[in-house]
Amino acid sequence: MVKIFIDPGHGGTDSGAVGSGLQEKNLTLQIAKKMQQLLLTYENVQVRLSRETDKTMSLRQRTDMANNWNADFLISVHINAGGGTGFETFIYPGVGGVTKRNQDILHAEVMKELDGVRDRGKKRADFFMLRESKMDAILTENLFIDNSGDVAKLKQASILNKIAQGHVNGVVKAYGLRKKAVAKPAPSPTPKPAPTKPTPTQPDKGGSALMDKAIVIGGFPDFASAEMLAARLKAPIYTRAALPNGKIAKELYVVGGSASGLQADKIISLTGKDRFEVAAAVAEFLNR
Numbered sequence: 001m002v003k004i005f006i007d008p009g010h011g012g013t014d015s016g017a018v019g020s021g022l023q024e025k026n027l028t029l030q031i032a033k034k035m036q037q038l039l040l041t042y043e044n045v046q047v048r049l050s051r052e053t054d055k056t057m058s059l060r061q062r063t064d065m066a067n068n069w070n071a072d073f074l075i076s077v078h079i080n081a082g083g084g085t086g087f088e089t090f091i092y093p094g095v096g097g098v099t100k101r102n103q104d105i106l107h108a109e110v111m112k113e114l115d116g117v118r119d120r121g122k123k124r125a126d127f128f129m130l131r132e133s134k135m136d137a138i139l140t141e142n143l144f145i146d147n148s149g150d151v152a153k154l155k156q157a158s159i160l161n162k163i164a165q166g167h168v169n170g171v172v173k174a175y176g177l178r179k180k181a182v183a184k185p186a187p188s189p190t191p192k193p194a195p196t197k198p199t200p201t202q203p204d205k206g207g208s209a210l211m212d213k214a215i216v217i218g219g220f221p222d223f224a225s226a227e228m229l230a231a232r233l234k235a236p237i238y239t240r241a242a243l244p245n246g247k248i249a250k251e252l253y254v255v256g257g258s259a260s261g262l263q264a265d266k267i268i269s270l271t272g273k274d275r276f277e278v279a280a281a282v283a284e285f286l287n288r
Ligand SMILES: [Zn+2]
Pocket: 009, 010, 016, 017, 024, 078, 079
């Protein structure tokens, strides 16, 4: 298990550098949260942020947090200011080994994501976050808040995401992280937003045999529920409009809406006065 500590620079009463309506503390938090989200799609990694909100924190509180947690790697994320452009990274003077290697990797990965951004180099500085943290640590300065070209980039969520992606690619490479297997969505009776269109399975083109089961959705359908039911019954879903004329199945499951006019040996009505009641009726049926 690798423990990655991400420190979004500044926060609360300390806004960090400001310019053109942007505040460093907000940009660093956005980048850090994106990093966390991306990193958690990998196996064997734990992520902790020094702050997840716009909160005032001393540098000592931040390094204490990382030290007490026994983080393996600390990344302090900042936005630059003071006249300049581009990206640069810092590690503590005199350190080598893993810290230097991580800087080399992470720096290169961020530069890959930030096409056309000036590479200001891999540097060393006696910064508090680097000095007082016990683990390998890096501080990154991501573009300048007082440079119009850089500001235009910092105003784009897609660029902030790329900055985050570059950092994460660096961590993934440095620690050999592997992507989690994509989890199957767990069946849940909670109604979900409906997909734009249900996907009815077309009836057998041979057309001769009557299906055992089919699902008809109408009224206030809950598509997620209908899909769960379809998976359980191994039955196709039809909208009322797409339902072929005549009898198509022995058992017809009606998810939402009225069953009137439908033909089947058995009609199971799972309906209600709104989408949530329909979802509840389906959930109850599935749990029987
Ligand atoms: Zn800063």
